[in-house]
Amino acid sequence: MEKFVKVVETNEEVKVNNNSYIPDDFSFSILSKLPLKSLKRFGCVSKSWSLLFENSHFMNMLRNHFLSNNHRSNYGVTLLLLYDSDLPVHYTLYLLSDDRFENRVKLDLPPPIQEVVSTLYILSSTSINGILCLGNLGSRGMVSIFRAVLWNPATAEYMFIPPSPDEDVPPYREPLCKFDGFGYDHVRDDYKLIRYIIFFDLTDDDEDVPWEDRSYDPLLEIYSLRNNSWRILDIDMRDIAHCAYDQPQDGAAVYMDGVCHWWANNDLFNLTGILVSYDFSNEVLFTTPMLLDMVESCDFIVNRRLVVLNESIALISNYSKPTTFHISILGELGVKESWIKLFIVGPVPSIKCPIGFGKKGICFKQNNDELVWIDINTQIIDEIGVRAEGYSFPMGIYKESLLSIGGINN
Known part of the structure; x- marks a missing residue:
């Protein structure tokens, strides 16, 4: 016998609770766990x-939530490169580990750069697959020269990156590296080094090179470990050509993903300013603009420091004299409105400048040259x-x- 489902229709309206109010604590708790990129978009x-x-x-x-969502396993240990200002200049590299950084391990630098007397620094302020890229800025007469070495401290293996052909510049111009960075190309399984070079007029009118044959155009060039060679990148540089950059040795670049x-x-x-x-x-080269968002007006000049904070790009800003530091987090690359000022540190007396970020916090240099977290x-x-x-003092x-460094070519 076939069964039928009888639908009973009534004229009685179904009462619906129209109270759609969600308590702030509940909605805030959910929203605070979202990525900053999503939060900005949900503002509409x-x-x-x-x-x-x-x-x-x-x-x-x-x-x-931002601080509790700390993937400490991704941090490793903190690197600190110091130098003794007494002549001859001597560099020392330390590994600082454990919560109070009482465990310090001194690393022996690769032999070719143990006695470097010119500027030495850590490109991109990090290791990639255990490999560091150390940069060395020196000079040859009146011409600036740049050298870099790949180094794995765990295996003691190192490899000098060959000089770029563009370093063998004509005698009428002087190269100057405005910024550089070390990174990994996961698509091609390749370690790369990028740098931006500008040129200055170095000669007088007696130079035997016709003016029409001289070139001072800036270059953006990249080194590939897999190919063991440099090449010039064909990228529009109008957005970055007239900008000022901190010196590479000041740890001005960071690397992430x-x-x-x-x-x-x-x-x-x-x-x-802009994030390049x-x-x-x-x-691909792209930029993210940022406008000043600080309320103090004690000084006109603003100091900036770029760091990676909990797997996010962060910018530490402060005026020259006050000791209050503003930390802005970038939610989405290329989107100016995604910058969020998340922390204000201070006022802290006797602090001169920030140096870097580790798993414990931000490292600052005091007026007496002592470092504190x-x-x-x-x-x-x-x-x-x-x-x-x-x-x-790169960190x-x-x-x-x-x-192995060389294993990529095998």
Whole structure:
């Protein structure tokens, strides 16, 4: 016997609870766990969501989640490159580990650069698959020269990167490296080094080179370990050509997920600027603008420091005299509006400048040259017990690996 389902229709309306209000604590808890990129986009949902970043309660939740979502396994240990200013100049590289950085291991630099007396620094402030790229800025007469060496401290293997053919410049011009970076191309399984070079007039009118044959055009060139050669990149550089960059030895570049980043100043006082980024796999150069967002007006010049904070690109900004530091996080590359000022550290007395970021917090140099860590959440200061003289003291992250440098060509 066939069964039928009888549908009973009634004129009685079904009562629906129209109260769609969601408590702020509940919605804030969910929203604070979203990526910054998504948060910015969700601002169009409602007026209250568009004002999230002005809500102190929500911002506290967002900060706490950002810091708790700390993938410490990705950090490794902290690298610190120091030098003794007494002549002859001597560089020392330390590994700082454990929570209080009491465990310090001194690394012996590769033999060819153990006695380097010119500027030495860590490209991109990190190791990639256990491999570091150390840069050396020197001079040959009046001409600046650049040398780089790939080095795996775990295996003691090292390899000099050959000079670029463009370094053998005509006698009428002097090359100057404005920025450089070390990265990994995961598509081609290749380690690469990129650098931006400009040229200056070096000669007088007696130089036997016709003016029409002289070239001072800047170059963006890249080195491939797999090919063991340099080549010039055919990329539009109009957006970066007139910018000012911090010196490479000041740890101005950072690397993350196949992309290298540099901070560029757009004006004399560093009030505006752009983040310059290069994707090693896609060979694309792009920029992310940023406008000054600081309330103090004690000084006109702004200092900037680029770091990687919890797997995000972060910019530390401060005026020259005050000791308050603003930390902005980038939510999405190429999108100016995705910058979010997430932390304010300070005022902290006797602090001169930030150096870098490790798993414990941000490292600062004090006026007495002592280095300290500041926890950006609690703002507790811990002394490291290390002095850093001068202005060049690169800091980075190192993860040990037994991979061979030369194995990529086999």
